[in-house]
Amino acid sequence: xxxxxxxxxxxxxxxxxxxxxxxxxxxxxxxxxxxxxxxxxxxxxxxxxxxxxxxxxxxxxxxxxxxxxxxxxxxxxxxxxxxxxxxxxxxxxxxxxxxxxxxxxxxxxxxxxxxxxxxxxxxxxxxxxxxxxxxxxxxxxxxxxxxxxxxxxxxxxxxxxxxxxxxxxxxxxxxxxxxxxxxxxxxxxxxxxxxxxxxxxxxxxxxxxxxxxxxxxxxxxxxxxxxxxxxxxxxxxxxxxxxxxxxxxxxxxxxxx
Numbered sequence: 616x617x618x619x620x621x622x623x624x625x626x627x628x629x630x631x632x633x634x635x636x637x638x639x640x641x642x643x644x645x646x647x648x649x650x651x652x653x654x655x656x657x658x659x660x661x662x663x664x665x666x667x668x669x670x671x672x673x674x675x676x677x678x679x680x681x682x683x684x685x686x687x688x689x690x691x692x693x694x695x696x697x698x699x700x701x702x703x704x705x706x707x708x709x710x711x712x713x714x715x716x717x718x719x720x721x722x723x724x725x726x727x728x729x730x731x732x733x734x735x736x737x738x739x740x741x742x743x744x745x746x747x748x749x750x751x752x753x754x755x756x757x758x759x760x761x762x763x764x765x766x767x768x769x770x771x772x773x774x775x776x777x778x779x780x781x782x783x784x785x786x787x788x789x790x791x792x793x794x795x796x797x798x799x800x801x802x803x804x805x806x807x808x809x810x811x812x813x814x815x816x817x818x819x820x821x822x823x824x825x826x827x828x829x830x831x832x833x834x835x836x837x838x839x840x841x842x843x844x845x846x847x848x849x850x851x852x853x854x855x856x857x858x859x860x861x862x863x864x865x866x867x868x869x870x871x872x
Contacts, residue, residue, distance in 0.1 A: 617644060618673070618764045620771060621654040625674050629690045636757075638686040641678070650678045654690065655763075657770045672696045673769055699770055700872045703729035703824040705799060707783060709831035711860045712740035719861040720755045720774070724762035726868050729824070730773040731755075736780040738833040748777040780839055784828075784846045799824035803843040804863050805850035806834055813851045813870055825871055829864040 619637035633641065646652070655673040672695040680687040706723060710716045710733050723731060733752065735742055743751050756774045763771045800818040804827065818825055828848050835843070844850065853866055 616651060616653055617641070617646070618653040618655065618767070620760045620764055621656050623656060625654060625656050625690050625693075627674070627690055627692055630679060630687060631690065633686045633688060635684070636760075638684060641681075641686045642684075646678055646681075648678050648680055652676050652678065652688070653694075654688070655769045671699070671769055696769065698767055700727045702822045702871070703799070704868055704871050705730050705732070705824065705826045706864055706868060707732040707734055707780075707826060707828045708864050709734045709736040709739050709780060709829065709835070709860065710741045710743070710777075711832060715859075715861045716741065716751075716755065717758055719864060720758045721762045722865050723868055724759045724768065724772055725766040726865065727768065727872050728772045728868055729770075730775065731759075732775045732783060733777045734780045734783055735777065736831050736839055737836045739831045741831075743777050752776060780835075781842060784839075784842045784848075799826040801826040801828065801846070801848040802851045802867075803828040803835070803840060803848040804830065804867060805840060805852060806857070807840065807850060810850040810852040813853055813867060816849065816851050818849075819871070827864065827867045827871070829867065830860065832860050 617640075619633065619640065621634060621637060623631070623634075632638070641652070653673045654676050657671055672693060674693050675691040676688045677691060678686060679689050704727070706728055708719065708731065711719060716733070720731060733755070752774050759774060760771050763769075800823055802816065802818070802825065813819065826848075828843055830839070840850070853863055858866060
């Protein structure tokens, strides 16, 4: 059954117009009044588990009317289906170039990432600022919404504004998660000798949130890795092979979840 993200309060019995993006998708699918769909509304606005967060799960709904660009639905029963991981895993990634960041956001959402911090580091190929950065973040947020609709997830991860790796680390992990229910354990993916294997990392088990810091093509510089260590990120290794930037981040996420 088609699923759509609907960023508004939902309640059984209400009649509402779908947001423009979902309405266009319904039109493309050639759905008609009487057709059934599913709606969920736990999105980026609730990233830190606010007190007023909507109930987890989704709502069944039925199309009641359609116009040229308008789709009206009646919300039916709530389905309390929890499809999220037992722990929150956040990713702070130095953005890979070209379409690889799109792919990373899509696959991370499918795996169940809680939020993504796009970073610029010394070896980053992709460098964004100002309006261009804002447009890219909006685009990646749309990618995450689409991936969530497809994979059955009921919580859309938040894409944070683009910032430098230095600024992110200088603020400190605690400051970045000041409004979260619990600050995460932090790790940095490292190629240095002596970095412990991720599988043996003490934080692999349990339900405490985790932050994964991952470098760009070419990895973090020595100075950047030193900053990560000073910010209490523990160095971990994914093994002897050198993975692409987007592969490394997703491999860590998959292992943790």
